[in-house]
Amino acid sequence: KDTLVESGGGSVQAGGSLNLSCAASTQLYTANCMGWFRQAPGEEREAVATIAYGGGTYYVSSVKGRFTISQDNGKNTVFLQMNTLLPEDTAMYYCAADFNGFVTVRSCGSGDYTATDFGFWGQGTQVTVSP
Secondary structure, X not given: OOOEEEEOXXXXXXXXXXXXXXXXXXXXXXXXXXXXXXXXXXOOOEEEEEEEOOOOEEEOHHHOOOEEXXXXXXXXXXXXXXXXXXXXXXXXXXXXXXXXXXXXXXXXXXXXXXXXXXXXXXXXXXXEEEO
């Protein structure tokens, strides 16, 4: 079964940095869109950043200027560099990918999608930011 494997979460103090990585087990197909969602206790899952095949990116407003998403298309791998972390960034971070074409390149780069459009998910990696 195709899977996404995440790494890089952890605990840091406010102002610190973390780098998340996510690799898809399949190399047979190229993801139309890959990215990161997060979910804090008692809150809904929200899109943090996504990147389209070809490079278009979307960021939720709260992370713009602090987080950078990048990818290695040839390996279906996506990264999230998180700088100047804030306590409100504390959440479980999930990698997601669309291999089915439900998310267009344009939608991926504009944030015009829902979590249900992504058919592949990682197990999640915890990010905890202390004051």
